[in-house]
Amino acid sequence: MSAATANHAPAVSDTILAVDGLRKSFQGREVLRGVGFEVRRGSAFTVLGPSGAGKSVLLKCLANIEQPDGGRISFEGRTLDFSDRRMRESFRRRCSFLFQGNALFDSLTALQNVALPLEQTTDLSRAEIRRRAMEALEQLELHEYADHYPAMLSGGMQKRLALARAIVTRPEMVFFDEPTAGLDPLRRNAVFVMIAKYQAVFGFTALVVTHDLVEALVASSTVALLHQGEICFCGTPDEFASSPHPVVGLFRDSPDALRSTLDALRRGLSPSEKQE
């Protein structure tokens, strides 16, 4: 049993996504080395890890953008076989992916961006598609910008637009790839409030990958720490805060460690260097 399962151990019926022994290499370099964890339905599950730990690769393997070299992914108890077209399409209909760079179609308006998945994957009438897309825009307070192109919107609005597109198909699970990367603290908070708010409204399960410790601890119900291609911790934010695991300690205490290092450096500087 993996460390993730041992720490978290959700009831089987509660589990929407289970990952076991996931492996992925690029040109001989092992990025994921048998990753395993379980995500409970309706939870906000965050995969935390330093830059380059393989978080985005993990997410792309889960969303079938990258093909894993080995391991098993189960969705609602059924092992996913992405070579099976029907299974792949069924999985994709029930999940959405929010990209780090939003991946909005710059030649389409906000309304067209949100309507796109409905137009291409459902048999709904044009009027119904428009109604649902406008409803999603209204829920994210973007209805006034329906005719605007993504380039005409601010960074935060683009993020909301990407979320509107992700939720318009009413998915059961949404994957978020570094949703707050490059945002200032206020916008970062706004994005996490937005995710929590709409998760409560729509009831989807959120799987977020981030390198931001604060947002992981504040906004998640479960935190998993990815280190050197393996999940070395999986538990609640409280468990994370008190975990004796050395890597967790290293990550958790990184602000204190930085402060101590800087203090030591400042103390070691000569008076002339300090003046400079």
Place this chain on the structure above:
Amino acid sequence: MVASLGNYTIERVRGLGDFALFIASSLGAVFATRRLPGRVARAIYEQGFRCLPVILIVGTFTGLVLGLQGYYVLNRFGSEGLLGALVSLSLVREMAPVLAALMLVGQAGSALAAELGIQRNSEQIAALDTMGVSSRGYLVTPRLIASIFVYPAQTALFVAVGLWGGSLSGSLLLGVDPGLYWAAVDRAVESEDVRECLMKAVTFGLLTISICAYCGFHAHRTRRATGARAVSAATTKAVVVSSIAVLTADYIITSLLV
């Protein structure tokens, strides 16, 4: 040496297989893509209407030059009356399908490769796949279908303005009787010539749009380049390979039909 040659050959064969699969899956997506007519209409507009000026200009000047050159060659033998036949057969059999295809590659093909390359870079193609939308069906299939209509139409337009250019230089500037010119055109061009012309246009269209789409779609696979440079390299490769493919296919089709 032998090993590197072997690797190169394997890589090329693999690339050709990948390209064939790309075309097959893009054409196969016709039945799985929703709301295709609207996307095809948009692709026809992008490939066709935007390329109209360049086709009109190049077609006219090609006809003008053919008229001039043809007149001075035929004049030596006292056969100026055959100017219409020379211009029309040159245009219909060879110049119009090839030049129109090269112009379309330069304008629509390069734009397509760059657009798909940027969409690949900004993860728009991956986004389509995660939505359960066939990225090939949504982005490539409409363009391929559009090329079946646009290339022959643009080639026909090229022939029309080329003939007009030939009559302009031959009749208006050099004094060949216009009635003689158009009668020679009418006598010279047969239905087989038109069929060959249209067959070439359709082949060039499918071939070049497939190559440009393939290069743009796989811009992320470009070696020794990433980001904007990868898009630039993919676009250049698309134009170069498409141009060579047009000339090669022209030779093969001509040798089979002559």
